[in-house]
Amino acid sequence: MSERQHHHLGDRLERAIEDHVDVERELAQAPAEEDDSQRRKLVQTGVWLFLTGISLYLVAPSLLDVLGSWRDVSKFEPAWLLAMLVLQGASLGCLWFLQRLALRPVAIAPVITSQLAGNALAKIAPGGGALGAALQYRMLVQAGVAREKAVGGLTVVNLLTFGMVLALPVLTIPTLLRGGVDENLVEVAAIGLAVFVLLAVVGGLMLAKDGVLTWIGRTVQRIRNRLRRDAPPLTGLPRRLLRERDRILATFGPRWKRALGSTVGRWAFDYATLLAALAAVNASPSPGLVLLAFCAAQVLTQIPLTPGGLGFVEAGLTGMLTLAGVSPGDAVLATFAYRLFSYWLPLPLGLVGVFGHRRVIARLGLAGPSSPSR
Numbered sequence: 001m002s003e004r005q006h007h008h009l010g011d012r013l014e015r016a017i018e019d020h021v022d023v024e025r026e027l028a029q030a031p032a033e034e035d036d037s038q039r040r041k042l043v044q045t046g047v048w049l050f051l052t053g054i055s056l057y058l059v060a061p062s063l064l065d066v067l068g069s070w071r072d073v074s075k076f077e078p079a080w081l082l083a084m085l086v087l088q089g090a091s092l093g094c095l096w097f098l099q100r101l102a103l104r105p106v107a108i109a110p111v112i113t114s115q116l117a118g119n120a121l122a123k124i125a126p127g128g129g130a131l132g133a134a135l136q137y138r139m140l141v142q143a144g145v146a147r148e149k150a151v152g153g154l155t156v157v158n159l160l161t162f163g164m165v166l167a168l169p170v171l172t173i174p175t176l177l178r179g180g181v182d183e184n185l186v187e188v189a190a191i192g193l194a195v196f197v198l199l200a201v202v203g204g205l206m207l208a209k210d211g212v213l214t215w216i217g218r219t220v221q222r223i224r225n226r227l228r229r230d231a232p233p234l235t236g237l238p239r240r241l242l243r244e245r246d247r248i249l250a251t252f253g254p255r256w257k258r259a260l261g262s263t264v265g266r267w268a269f270d271y272a273t274l275l276a277a278l279a280a281v282n283a284s285p286s287p288g289l290v291l292l293a294f295c296a297a298q299v300l301t302q303i304p305l306t307p308g309g310l311g312f313v314e315a316g317l318t319g320m321l322t323l324a325g326v327s328p329g330d331a332v333l334a335t336f337a338y339r340l341f342s343y344w345l346p347l348p349l350g351l352v353g354v355f356g357h358r359r360v361i362a363r364l365g366l367a368g369p370s371s372p373s374r
Contacts, residue, residue, distance in 0.1 A: 069336045076337065080280035084273050088341045091269035098161070098262040101255050102153035103145055107364075110143035113357035120350020123308035123343060133158070139357050143364060156251040159244060160263050164199065165298045168267070171195050171202070172291040189275055191287040196268040203260050207245060217241040270294075270342065277337040278326065285324035293320030308343055 073081075092115075100111050114136040122132025133154060140150045172195060205212045217238030225233045252259040271294050278285060297317045301309035314335055321331035 069333045072333050073337060073340070076280045080276055081337075083276045084280075084337065084341045085345075087269045087273040087276060088345070091266050091273070094262045094265035094269065095157075095161070098259055098266065099153065099157050101259050101262070102157050102251050103140065103149060104255075106140075106143070106145055107360075109360045110140060110145070110357065110364075113353040113360055114139035114143070116346070116349045116353025117357065118353075120347050120353065123310075123347060123350075125307055129302065129304065142361060143357075152251060156248050160248060160259065161266060162302075164203065164263050164267055165295060167202065168195070168199060169292055169295045171198050172288050172295075188278075188285065188287040188290060189272070192271055192275065192291060193268075195291060196264055196271070200260060200264045203264070204257070207249065207256055207260065210242060213241050213245055214238045267298075273341055274334070274338045277334040278321075278330075280337060281326075281330040281334050283321075283326040283330050283334065285321065285326050289320065289324035293317055293324060296320055310343070313343075314339065 096108065096112050096115060099115060100106060100108055103111065117139060118132040118134075118136030120132075121135050122129050125131045137150050137154060140154075141147055145153075206216065217240070221234050221237040248259075249256055271291070274290070274294055274297075278290070293316075297309075297313050297320075300312045300316045303309045303312050306312060317338070318328075318331045318335045321334060322328050326334065
């Protein structure tokens with residue numbers, strides 16, 4: 001072997017040894033990094049559980065007061081209980097149709113089973129909204145939905161549905177200015193229907209017209225900057241709103257009108273469930289405050305301190321209904337009846353979704369949870 005070849009071989013051997021040392025160093029660091037990651041997760045879980053415990057302790061009186069009224073539900077006429085069940089079913093049906101539009105082409109069965117399972121998890125786990133969305137995403141991917149489409153579709157659906165809730169209180173202002181307490185719930189229901197129709201019209205204009213959405217963005221931006229003069233000024237809100245609007249339109253395409261109708265229907269039927277609970281206790285509340293109570297309940301469900309806003313929703317909804325003219329006892333009972341169908345009933349349906357999903361996977365000819373996803 002020549003001297004030149006000897007040096008070349010030595011260089012190669014030295015590089016191999018260095019590479020081997022680097023690999024060993026990385027392998028030695030990997031368990032440490034994994035241990036650090038596990039410790040961080042344990043700490044985060046502990047913090048969440050601590051905050052959840054404190055939050056439940058603070059809202060326990062209101063929660064126990066509402067839950068303690070379960071015996072009085074037997075005083076309801078069966079027709080009202082059936083009406084609430086049907087209305088909640090219609091609300092879920094609108095949500096399933098909306099998700100299917102966003103995830104097309106996809107069968108309706110995996111949409112239903114994944115939504116039921118994800119919704120149930122979101123209602124029992126602290127900070128469960130993200131966990132519920134992750135579970136539904138995983139189940140949809142198992143059913144053959146492309147990963148990018150599952151992420152984009154679920155994100156757009158959440159954006160559209162929660163955006164409607166945020167816009168709804170603004171449209172109740174005329175009813176608040178009107179004031180007064182109605183003699184029966186017929187007028188309350190009629191005013192609520194008019195508000196939801198107006199919501200559909202305004203939503204359609206925001207999706208179809210750049211000028212409307214730009215004006216709203218500028219107005220909100222101007223009001224915010226005037227209210228918070230000490231904070232850095234908010235800029236670019238109209239552009240961001242247009243960008244999110246375009247994202248919604250790109251997801252639904254020419255079906256955006258059906259998507260808008262499904263979104264409005266999802267909340268209109270949910271609101272009608274609350275009205276049915278109030279009708280069951282013969283309440284005569286103020287329509288504007290009932291709408292605000294409903295909106296507040298939906299916002300409170302997003303509080304991640306307790307599963308599904310448990311306790312916060314009961315306390316907030318009971319208090320708002322009392323302000324709306326409902327007697328304290330009837331407000332507690334109506335709140336329990338509404339939460340019975342909107343919160344507690346979906347929990348066992350989550351198990352139906354999990355087991356039903358397995359049958360859907362088998363019927364679609366997929367291998368199951370461990371199968372590779374597209």
